[in-house]
Amino acid sequence: MSPPLLSAEEGEQSNVSLVPSSPNMDCISQSGSGLKERNYMGLSDCSSVDSSPVSSLSEGKKNNLNLKATELRLGLPGSQSPDRIPELCLLNTGKLDEKPLFPLLPSKEGICSSSQKNVVSGNKRGFSDTVDGFSEVKSSVYTAGNWMYHAVSDSESPQSVGQGKFPGSSGMNVVLSSRPSGAQSPIMKELPTKVMQECPRATNGTSHSNNTDTNGNSSAPAPKAQVVGWPPIRSFRKNSLATTSKNNDEVDGKPGPGALFVKVSMDGAPYLRKVDLRTYSKYQELSTALEKMFSCFTIGQCGSQGTPGREMLSESKLRDLLHGSEYVLTYEDKDGDWMLVGDVPWEMFIDSCKRLKIMKGSDAIGLAPRAMEKSRNRN
């Protein structure tokens, strides 16, 4: 079997390339420059950290790849780390440099071996004595700033091995062959541009942050995309402030503050979810997000044997389910009435929506006439 194409594992772990948010990329680029020059004991090169937050992605990626060499690896017999396939890396620019940044230092070998011997007998479970290739490094090792070097040494050991464990893991091959066109590969899926539509919840903390550059450099005239859960303010406070500000200054025209989380329930689902209505700008986006969120229940409902969530079963099929009027989306408005979603303009909808419910189509009969009447009365 050819190694799965998506296995950009080596070094990917710490290089954050799988996490799409540019702020993380910033961090990596800074660490990249730090790797070249950092002196952990000295304080001289503080400025090795670039203050400029916006780094070229290519540079970041290049440095990411170099970190491959610093991976601590679990020794497994007979596996070699496959080469990274550049085209599928998220932010690859083709400039692939897989050589480690720093040459091997003789000292680190000593460190490596000594630390491997350093099974601290006092520890109940010295991690290093149970696992090859990982070392419970003593603090003394670290003070000399050799930690990174030490880690590099692991890559030279014959134990260096793909973490993919491709031979062993059948799951991945399954993914490749059956990944539906709709859903992206995990790497691709996290492209910032796509994220908003595809999986607003899945990339929780990161999907929006590509707009929130540091220094508030977002040149986008549009309202700043918000990072989930940041700033760290509790929902109760957010909602209280939202109500207050709405009372005070409604004429502003500026976007409403903060998130607007409403509960979403689905007939037959064991637990509720919450969505932030402000992350969507039209009904289609909301609908797609909900389909994704509740797909597992629907799959269960239609009796598929697939384990829920295993494969995000073809979304087209799911959409058909939902659009085939088996379920309808309803909401409770400020007056406590249950209405069909979609009748009123989006802004009006999020203004009045208190909670959502995915009802069986049969239960929703009778909602439509009321919705029309209400909006007529409003206008």
Place this chain on the structure above:
Amino acid sequence: MQRMAGSSFPEEVLEHVFSFIQDGKDRNVISMVCKSWYEIERWSRRRVFVGNCYAISPRMLIRRFPEVRSVELKGKPHFADFNLVPEGWGGYVGPWIAAMAVAYPWLEEIRLKRMVVTDEGLELISKSFKNFKVLVLSTCEGFSTEGLAAIAANCRNLRELDLRESDVEDQSGHWLSHFPDNYTSLVSLNISCLGSEVSFSALERLVGRCPNLRTLRLNRAVPLDRLANLLRRAPQLVELGTGVYASELRPDVFSNLSGAFSGCKELRGLSGFWDVVPGYLPAVYPICSRLTSLNLSYATIQSPDLIKLVSQCQNLQRLWVLDYIEDAGLDVLAASCKDLQELRVFPSDPYEAEPNVSLSEQGLVSVSAGCPKLESVLYFCRQMSNAALRTIARNRPNMTRFRLCIIEPRTPDYVTLQPLDAGFGAIVEHCKDLQRLSLSGLLTDRVFEYIGTFAKKLEMLSVAFAGESDLGLHHILSGCENLRKLEIRDCPFGDKALLANAAKLETMRSLWMSSCSVSYGACKLLGQKLPRLNVEVIDERGHPNSRPESCPVEKLYIYRTVAGPRFDMPNFVWTMDEDSELRLS
């Protein structure tokens, strides 16, 4: 063998001695002296605190401590407050209530934080514990006013009902009427989180017939003109949370209110103040000098009004306020309130890039200079400098809780454009008793080096958008000896530091990492090698097996436990353990 003197003490004497020791940690120590002390201690333990409801099972708790009267449980991780923990994750109190209903018929107190409580659970509580006295539901959810009605109706000895910041489904305001007419033992009532109206007449009658009522926190729906009546019925109140503090300005309403406040000679704490109309603020002036606690964090009033109020509260120990107070107001605070111990400044408009108020790092520096007892700070602002942090640190080496939130992630020192490493470094270096720290702004690995080196008493650390490499995380895990809770989001920390410090995780209550770079493979390894940890992978993209092993997981929650993996997880949470290779779903 000579008999030890201790073993010749009759049990009753030891038990009596132990009864003077209430602190859980102390009692834990006592229980390890010898077997007989263990036995005596466990039979006489009345109060238990379980910081993570999944660290132990109800059965285990009951088996060891059979005579408990008071239980405190915490459920979801702290970051659930900011919507980082998906709904359905867990934290169900149901199994606990069911077990305790059988085992602890004399249970008096239940305190829950971030747990899911149902109406059935509340009803079971109300019917199972004849002497039930205290129910505190802090940031809980899953129940409605129906459950509250059951509590009101059945708990004849209830003293305290506190729903602080819980998410309650409001079905009707009539639950309050379920308190029987002959029920008079209420001491503390906090319904500030309820959205809908409660029946005012029922509330007034309740307040009027409970002579021991000390704390009353109303919800927003209680109008201002009702407040005076309530106060007159409960002049013994010590803590009051107003309802909406707005009404048409009318002199009769004002003087009525002012008189009612003046009549409350014991009043020491005020909160509420939703939608404040400044004209009504002077009604509280007569009692300001007695106040020790003031929560104005929902009061959208401007700096001048805030200054007028705060400058009269010379005995203030705790102030929560919005950033409308501005630097000028904080200067006044620093000059007037020399007993101040805790300050929290919340953002009025956190989602705007441009500041809407004139609040900067200066305000905090002023307060740190002027208030010698200041030890607990939560401060939201938009700019900070290393120099300011250094000054704060030098001014207040007695700081124990320091949480700074610079609203824009990765904001550098606005003067030098450098990272804020040195500033936070100064904080941990000077404030040797620092227990809790939250970081923000532009931070490299260096700040973690400082933290690992100096923050030896640190118990809880919150990190966001900081660091550059695994070295940062390594510094924390290897240096902070007393670390119990670590929560991290959006940092470039991966497998290396975690795996190298795996043993450390067993000494902590919990570790949360979201939007970091910890791979599925590393999670599996941790779960397999450390059976006393639950390594939970939270990922809404489907089972991690469907992605490469090196693919980072979305969220990771690791906690130590003696109860083994849990079985109440939703389909987007997986526990890594020895069987995780076999279990595919």
